[in-house]
Amino acid sequence: MPPIDAFDTHDGHLPHGICTSSYPGGMVTKPRKARKKLQVIVCVLFVELFERFTFFGIVCNMILFCTIKLGYSSYQAAMVNTCFVGASVLTPVLVGWFAETCLGRTTVLCFCALLHFFGTALLPVVAFPFEDFYINTHNIVHQLEPHEQHILFYTGLVAVALGIGGIRAILCPMAAYHLQGCDQRQLLSLLTTLGVFLNSLKMCCLHYRHLSGDVANWLDRAKENNGGCYSETSVENVKILVKLFPLFGLQLLYRACITQIPSGYYLQTMHSNLKLNGFLLPVAVMKVISILPVLILAPLLELLNTCYQSPKKILPSPATLITMGHACAALSALLAGISEIHRKYYPQVEQTLSGKVLHVSSMTCFQLTPQYILLGVAEAFVTPACSLISFCLTPSNLRGVSLHFLTLSYGGGCFLGAFLIHILYFVSGGNFYPNNLSSGNMERFFFTLATLMAINTLVFWRISQRYGSSFEYEIKMKRHSHLYEKLLQYKTCLRFYDTLDRSDTLTSMETVL
Secondary structure, X not given: OOOEEOOOOOOOOOOOOOEEEEEOOEEEEHHHHHHHHHHHHHHHHHHHHHHHHHHHHHHHHHHHHHHHHOOOOHHXXXXXXXXXXXXXXXXXXXXXXXXXXXXXXXHHHHHHHHHHHHHHHHHHHHHOOHHHOOEOOOOOEOOOOHHHHHHHHHHHHHHHHHHHHHHHHHHOOOOOOOOOOOOHHHHOHHHHHHHHHHHHHHHHHOOOOOOOOOOOOHHHHHEHHHOOOEOHHHHHHHHHHHOOHHHHHHHHHHHHHHOOHHHHHHHHHHOOEOEEOOEEOOOOHHHHHHHHHHHHHHHHHHHHHHHOOOOOOOOOOHHHHHHHHHHHHHHHHHHHHHHHHXXXXXXXXXXXXXXXXXXXXXXXXXXXXXXXXXXXXXXHHHHHHHHHHHHHOOOHHHHHHHHHHHHHXXXXXXXXXXXXXXXXXXXXXXXXXXXXXXXXXHHHHHHHHHHHHHHHHHHHHHHHHHHHHHXXXXXXXXXXXXXXXXXXXXXXXXXXOXXXXXXXXXXXXXXXX
16 A cells, blocks of 8 residues: 555544555554665665675785695686686676576575675685694694695685675665566566577578568568567667677777786786885785775766766767776786886895795885776776666667676676686796796786787777767757656646646746746
8 A cells, every 4th residue: 555644643643744554564654664774775785895895805815825825826826816706797697687587586695695605604714724723643734635625715716706696686786776667578688689689590590581582680580570580679679789799899808908907917016015114015905006096086077977968078978988998908008017027127025925935026016006097097987988888879678688798798808818818828838927927028918918908999999989979869869858858847837827828928928927
């Protein structure tokens, strides 16, 4: 039942202005409901806070743990870290779809929370120094065998990644309300989109010609009038989505460049001087520096976009921001290569990390700050602009699918970064990604990545005009429709007061006054 206002209650009833709702359990007051809603919001925020805390804690310590405790080489540790980041990006899409179609959101959320707890509890077991505590009377050390460590380590990582997927997909602030008001047909639009692709491929493989003749686009073969099983509206909407695929594809290499923070850049930081006035800084201190541009620029750009909306073009378009962000990423990789050359000229000093003495460069780690800042600036430019283009340039029933494809490109970029590390390591014979950075040429890896990213930036700059013009047209149409809606509301208001149908001048002046 809808809420009933109790404005004229007496004789022990609720006070004036309190709203009550009738439920099977009895009457529930509105302040109590608001209090319960506030408690739920606080709990959700705390769960997301702890999820982010554990995620960044694992990522920031992965390189150090894999190289020192597990005995991995540098390129193996970097690949494990980038693959974990990519899995944490992809699992929200897959787990969210599974929750909506199979088990339900509440069941999946509880199961993923248990998985997350299990994984985060398992990782400290792998890192625990059993040899320092468990020695029997015969001086036999009881510790985990290497293969047991690896099994527990990867089991914990998989459990944490799946837990992160459920928490991010279901408790994310946007996911909490974007499905409200959507029917089951809209929730399954991703399957419809994939079905259009598969049906089009199937029809393209057939060796006969339809009575309707040739089609202008291969996706048109999925239409009902061309022998397919999808309506013309569904196919046309998918064709609009396909135009965004170059945008998604060009984000792969950009995301591979972004993943250098938890891989190549962390290795540089580990082999630099981490001491500040005699205090040993953690390796993750540089990650904080890369987050600062995002915290500053993202709200600032949103404020400027909100305050200076006008028909005149004052702020750069989202496509221009993406181009600028890609250029910043390429410049960051170039500076990383230059910093690596510069780092080798400093004399080496001893530095203890996790109980192991390493010979590192005496160059302070803060000289690597520019490359971290540039990647933070790139992230502040690219991620909101890509989300805006993916949302605005697609039909309303495919916007969720478009954002899912964008997320898949981000996760695929992380795995592409791991693949590049693997390929360049074996092509160079380990010279591009050495275990000891002072004896190798890791700067060549960064220069190669900067070259690829520069080419990626030029390609996107060439095709960015199509997205820029389409976005401006879409915004103009939305502003026009918004103004038209306001005029209709004003017209309805005038009809309510019976002043619109009078044509004499005096009545018109009275209406204006």
